[in-house]
Amino acid sequence: MMRFDRFVEEALYGPQGFYTQGGKAGENAGDFITSPETSTLFGECIATYLDQVWQELDRPDPFIVIEAGSGCGTLCRDIFLSVQECSSALRYVMVERSEVQRDEAFAIVAATCFLEAEEAPLTAVKDLPTGPFTGVVLANELLDNLPPRVVQKTRTGWSELYVNNGREEWQPAPPNAQNMASLLVPNAPPGTCLPLHLKAAVWVTRALNLLDRGRVLDYGLQQTKDFVERPFGEWIRTYNQQHRAGNPYAEPGSRDITCDIAFDQLPGFPQIVAQRDWLLSQGLHAMTEWARGQWHDSAVAPDSGALGARAVLQEAAALTDREGLGAFLVAEWRVGE
Ligand SMILES: C[S@@+](CC[C@H](N)C(=O)[O-])C[C@H]1O[C@@H](n2cnc3c(N)ncnc32)[C@H](O)[C@@H]1O
Known part of the structure; x- marks a missing residue:
């Protein structure tokens, strides 16, 4: 029996995990579509944003941009092809946990955007580097792939989701998870299911601590109270080869498992705007x-x-x-x- 977040961690990033085996975003060979895979316009807009932030930060050189969960490098490629003012100062770090995608992304971006790969102001690494630096940390659809814990309101408190031989099993939640859920949604009716985004909150804290000055930008967020009316199967979704892939517990590693993110569980006070x-x-x-x-x-x-x-x-x-x-x-x- 595994706690849900540990089960998902293994199913996505374990030795036979979905991303370890090469699962990825993309229209043709990919498993699901994201904004950078929808259009190069997305990267062009982020490039405009980076030029603007560079000016606002008094033109730092180097200007470090870290893209976390960079996947197959599409956004990085489109940014390099579109940035203008900050281009000579730009040093880009792709952070991608999947080795397959990391290598593929570096090769594609270096070949598409630079004459000599060795001269590309680009690195691809597995985890966030150490700071502090001046620049931007950005991520598109990363947080929703950081496995949440899941709790459910009962008549007497909260229970927590485990996976046992491919089936859901609910156990009494430990006190810290009970407290967190009660604080987030004090009047939740019995049956309410919530994600607890501890890993996503830690990731945002790490990203914020990397910067002495700059911005952290992320996408795809909601609020915890928005989950109360929604069934579990609506906000935990699975994908494979461009289709919803049903049961998240079946054949671990065969499908992406993604969870909507509640931004009120993340640290700090971000500005929130519709994409x-x-x-x-x-x-x-x-x-x-x-x-x-x-x-x-x-x-x-x-x-x-x-x-x-x-x-x-x-x-x-x-x-x-x-x-x-x-x-x-x-x-x-x-x-x-
Ligand atoms: C949904 S995909 C998004 C890919 C790309 N950003 C896009 O929008 O097309 C999430 C990616 O984040 C990667 N990932 C998950 N956890 C990570 C972590 N802690 N650090 C870096 N990459 C991570 C996964 O391997 C996967 O490639």
């Missing part, structure tokens, strides 16, 4: 206005430029969809200001 609004404010609005004009002018006899403009409009719509990626939340922590 849609955040991207529009980081240049996406201007890009779509330009593309709309291009398409409008040549839609009758579209040339390749017009078709490119139409693709921009379609991809921007996917990234800002209020029912989809656009509804994700972006959290930004500011350090040293």
